[in-house]
Amino acid sequence: xxxxxxxxxxxxxxxxxxxxxxxxxxxxxxxxxxxxxxxxxxxxxxxxxxxxxxxxxxxxxxxxxxxxxxxxxxxxxxxxxxxxxxxxxxxxxxxxxxxxxxxxxxxxxxxxxxxxxxxxxxxxxxxxxxxxxxxxxxxxxxxxxxxxxxxxxxxxxxxxxxxxxxxxxxxxxxxxxxxxxx
Numbered sequence: 441x442x443x444x445x446x447x448x449x450x451x452x453x454x455x456x457x458x459x460x461x462x463x464x465x466x467x468x469x470x471x472x473x474x475x476x477x478x479x480x481x482x483x484x485x486x487x488x489x490x491x492x493x494x495x496x497x498x499x500x501x502x503x504x505x506x507x508x509x510x511x512x513x514x515x516x517x518x519x520x521x522x523x524x525x526x527x528x529x530x531x532x533x534x535x536x537x538x539x540x541x542x543x544x545x546x547x548x549x550x551x552x553x554x555x556x557x558x559x560x561x562x563x564x565x566x567x568x569x570x571x572x573x574x575x576x577x578x579x580x581x582x583x584x585x586x587x588x589x590x591x592x593x594x595x596x597x598x599x600x601x602x603x604x605x606x607x608x609x610x611x612x613x614x615x616x617x618x619x620x621x622x
Contacts, residue, residue: 441503441510443565449552453516457561459504460511460523465497468513471520475544480606481579482544508569512561514545514554521549524558526566526574539571555585559592563619572622579604580613594619 445457460468469491476486491499503511503525511525522545529538541562545554566574578585580599594617603614 441506441508441565441569443510443512443561445561447553447557449554451552455521455554455557456515457512457557458515460500460513461504462497462501464500464513464520465493467520468500468523469493469496471523471546472544475546478547480612481582481585510565512558514558521546522554522558524562526562537572539566539569539574541574541576555588559588563592563621567621573618573620575616575618577603577614577616580615586615589617592619
């Protein structure tokens with residue numbers, strides 16, 4: 441699946457939203473590691489990523505060639521500021537209407553509108569792919585993200601008070617959110 445859109449950020453800079461390609465493997469891996477070091481709100485710790493440059497290139501190529509999945513990069517003058525994507529939950533008849541949404545943004549670019557733009561882009565792509573539901577998990581304490589998702593039309597449909605266990609031993613409550621696309 442391919443996507444391309446130019447947007448103007450809140451600070452006036454231009455940002456290109458586009459599908460990630462094989463050529464983005466090295467910087468995409470670096471951004472993944474960096475964003476996962478910046479916050480405990482994401483699913484994994486940075487060092488838990490098992491992708492190599494080669495496997496990242498294969499992953500991004502597969503998303504570009506896919507008819508129903510995508511990885512979108514927010515590119516500001518050649519720098520990847522964030523990434524978001526959709527993946528099908530499964531090919532089984534009962535769940536193939538559902539896709540999962542994930543997003544991460546470099547903290548240096550928070551508050552510029554990239555999160556909203558990537559979220560909206562993924563919603564458009566999910567509709568284009570024919571999904572009838574897009575789902576995500578978000579840490580309940582991440583109020584900015586929860587507010588963004590709610591304003592985009594996502595609704596909470598469940599929560600898990602012990603969804604993440606941090607290395608410190610603390611629990612993070614996870615909210616399950618979804619948007620109906622049909």
